[in-house]
Amino acid sequence: MIFSLRRLGAGRRAGKKMGDSGIDAACLDTEVAVPMPFRCPISLDLMKDPVTLPTGITYDRGSIERWIEAGNASCPVTKQPLGVGGGLYLIPNHALRKMIQSWCVENRSLGVERIPTPRIPVSPYEVSEACKRVAAAANRGDARRCGELVGKIKSWVKESERNKRCVTEGGAGDALSAALETFGSASAEGQHGGLLEEIVSALAHVRPASEEGLARLGSATSLHCILGFLNSDDLSSRQNAVLVLKEAISSDRIWHRALVDGIEEAMVRMIREPIGPTATNASLLTLFNMISQSPNSDKTTSKLLQLGLVPLLIDLLLDSSDKGVCERVLGVLDLLCESREGREEAFGHALTMPILVKKILRVSNLATDFAVAILWKLCKNEEGDDRRALIEAIQAGGFQKMLVLLQVGCGDGTKVNVRELLKLMHLHKDRVDCVDSSLDLKYLKRP
Known part of the structure; x- marks a missing residue:
């Protein structure tokens, strides 16, 4: 090279x-010219972190790890089999790395930059030992020692994606969930606030892997701790808390008991006072799971409607151009429109029909499916002879969009809804004027 x-x-x-x-x-x-011994046999680039396999061949760590992750079980040069199933050890070649760094320093005047000394990746044994010590510190009630170990786990995760995978597979998420429940039960008087915040911050990056870990994360004690951070004024704490809550709500175990009071208010606040796309996506997915999986979904839906969630979702759908956000907003709206109150709230917003029509064929297939389902629920379940929702959908260009959607193709369920909407719209389309659905809808007023 x-x-x-x-x-x-x-x-x-x-x-x-x-x-x-x-x-x-x-x-x-x-x-x-880079000397041949300094090049990785796979990438032919200058090695930044040379490691030697048991076959005696040295590679750059990133290159050989990608080779193994791709499913290869032999040495690229010698073709000898490798112990990929846990018996493979990548030995850092410190002597070669120092030679490469010296060569970089010698050629510094020619523009060659010295490669930094790489950090040694964390090993499964280190992760396992850290998890055991976290559990032991939690059992003793040693908050200081537990905080040190949680900080070490966080530093491992932030170093590289490889470390993050190793920490997750090593069960660190389960140990952190157990620590959150243990110290959360002892913090009724405000104790261990800093430690709990550190644990929630780590859990935002390391998810529990077992059912037991998810059950601990979804316990009433843990949820009370998460709710406390959701209601704080610190943006970082709120984002970490909603990421952890998303994992807790996704577990089936949590629905065997009621959610703690105040979760709905905290989630609506996350939509009303957005932090960023990551937190917003997590909040919307949490709301979707809260409505769809809860055994008391009617009660949850009614409470969210009373808190004014529908206008917030419509405004978010109008302002956001993020694909994931649009899909999740439409998914939550679709669930809310299952109830009569939800349909009334949705139709009560002046921009609901125009924005739904506009999002069809503009975001993704999933967003189109949700938008058509919402339109069908608003128009099909409309009471009275005036058919205001249906007429507004036609005025927003819904009839043309339905025709185009049939031509380009869609799912079977969506196709049934489209055909029924076309039958309803055909009866009224000659009586109303249509507008271009591609126009900016921010200032469109309902007649």
Whole structure:
């Protein structure tokens, strides 16, 4: 491999001084050949973290890990089998790494940058030992020691994606969930607030892997702790809390008991006072699971409607261009429109029909399915002879959109809804004027 190191920028900055010294401009284009022993046999690039396999061949760590993750079980050079199922050890080649760094320093004047000394990735044994010590510290009630171990787990996770996978597979999420429940039950008087915040921050990156860990995360004690951070004013704490709550709500175990009071208010606040796309997506997915999986979904829906969730979702759908956010907003709206109160709230917003028609065929197939389902529920279940919802859908260009959707194709369930909507719209389409559904709807007023 050849590095083409052009130092023209330095020459321009030197300007007249370089011209006075008699340096030829052609010398500014310098090529540096990387010695063959310093190249990775897989990528042929300069190795930044050389590691040696039991076969004796040295590779760059990132290259050989990608090779193994792709399903290969043999050495790329010798073709010898590797113990991929837990018996493979990548031995750091410190001697070669120091030689590469020395070579970089020697060629620094030619523009070669010294590679930094890599951190050694965490091993499954280290993760296992850390989890055992977290559990032991929680049983003793040693908040200080537990905080140190949680901080170490967080630092591992932040170093690399490989470390994150290793920590997750090692069961760190289960240990952290157990610690959250243990110290949360002892914090009724405000104790261990800093430790609990640290645990929730770590759990936002490391999810529990077992059913027991998810059950502990969804316990009343843990949910009370999460709710406390959701109601705080610190944006980072609120985002971490909603990410953890998303995992807790997704577990089937949690629905064997009622959610703690205040969860609905906290989730509506997350929509009303958005932090960012990550937190918003997690909040919407949590709301979707709360409505769809709860055995008391009617009660949950009624409470969310009373808190004014529907207008917030419509405004979010109008302002957001994020695909995931739009899909999740439409999914939650679809669930809310299962009830008569939800349909009344949705139709009560002046921009519901235009924005639903506009999102069809504009975001994704899933968003289109949700939008058509909502339109069908609003128009099919409409009471009275005036058919205001149906007429507004036609005025927003819904009839044309339904025709196009049949032509381009859609799912079977959506196709049934489209055909029924076309039958209803056909009876009224000659009596109303249509508008272009691609127009900006922010300032559109209902007649």
